[in-house]
Amino acid sequence: MASTAATTTRISRRFAELASSGDLGLIAYITAGDPSLDATREIVLAAAEAGADIIELGVPFSDPLADGPTIQRASEKSLRAGTTLAGVLDLVASIRRESEMPLVLFSYYNPVLQMGLENFAERAAKAGADGALITDLTPEEAGTYRAALHAHGMDTIFLAAPTTTEERFTRIAEATTGFLYLVSRNGVTGARDAMPEDLPALVRRARHATKLPLAIGFGISLPGHVSILGGLADAAVVGSALVEEIERAASPSAAASAVAARIRLLKQAAGKGMSRREAHS
Numbered sequence: 001m002a003s004t005a006a007t008t009t010r011i012s013r014r015f016a017e018l019a020s021s022g023d024l025g026l027i028a029y030i031t032a033g034d035p036s037l038d039a040t041r042e043i044v045l046a047a048a049e050a051g052a053d054i055i056e057l058g059v060p061f062s063d064p065l066a067d068g069p070t071i072q073r074a075s076e077k078s079l080r081a082g083t084t085l086a087g088v089l090d091l092v093a094s095i096r097r098e099s100e101m102p103l104v105l106f107s108y109y110n111p112v113l114q115m116g117l118e119n120f121a122e123r124a125a126k127a128g129a130d131g132a133l134i135t136d137l138t139p140e141e142a143g144t145y146r147a148a149l150h151a152h153g154m155d156t157i158f159l160a161a162p163t164t165t166e167e168r169f170t171r172i173a174e175a176t177t178g179f180l181y182l183v184s185r186n187g188v189t190g191a192r193d194a195m196p197e198d199l200p201a202l203v204r205r206a207r208h209a210t211k212l213p214l215a216i217g218f219g220i221s222l223p224g225h226v227s228i229l230g231g232l233a234d235a236a237v238v239g240s241a242l243v244e245e246i247e248r249a250a251s252p253s254a255a256a257s258a259v260a261a262r263i264r265l266l267k268q269a270a271g272k273g274m275s276r277r278e279a280h281s
Helices: 008-021 037-050 070-078 087-098 109-115 119-129 143-151 165-173 199-209 223-229 240-248 252-270
Strands: 025-031 053-057 105-106 133-134 156-159 180-183 214-217 235-238
Touching: 008 025, 025 037, 025 070, 025 105, 025 214, 025 240, 025 252, 037 087, 037 143, 037 252, 053 070, 053 087, 070 240, 087 105, 087 109, 087 119, 087 165, 105 109, 109 119, 109 133, 109 165, 133 143, 165 199, 180 199, 199 214, 223 235, 235 252, 240 252
Parallel strands: 025 053, 025 235, 053 105, 105 133, 133 156, 180 214, 214 235
Antiparallel strands: none
């Protein structure tokens, strides 16, 4: 079964609150620095006010292999604006002065390795980050990384996918704290029209491997998706649909308003789905 972090984080407390109320959580992914770090701060605070339960802050990377076109464009725009990992950590500290919203750093490994694992963990925790998800870091290679983050009270979140074997599910679960991120389908991020038919079977496999909360992402964009997930998962991760709202907006304020409106719509849909307590009773 999954390991536990050294301390209770905002992430675990939020999931405990959601479990107590029977609500489906909504995790919002935002690319940090798109179109600027100041704009991201405004967008994140608006998302929190609108009802997002956790925010994933994407650290822009020059070769985002797991991301679809929408998030790739956002990363490119952010990098052109001069966004760095250090700048994202400063953004976390700025958000933390205004909000107790759980914050997860969503990154590729290279920027973290360049900063240094211990330095990253110390600075991220001091800024107020609650956990990190490194998309291209495998559990087998993550021992030092996990130790550094856990020593500073941060969660280490890992991905599992439809192609994950039973043996790897176990390894991923053992390395994960906070919540397990289930990739709903093979391929890259991006909004889709329908949920995969084999998603319930994937969730059953994950439940067998871990007692941690399950968050499902990749392709979640419509209220109907979120309503369906209420009977399967503990949280839905919405990314590309929000990044598209930011891309279309004429200004940071308009982006913040559009993201907030989309989150309110999705949270409303979450309340209309089967509750987890009904699903797992």
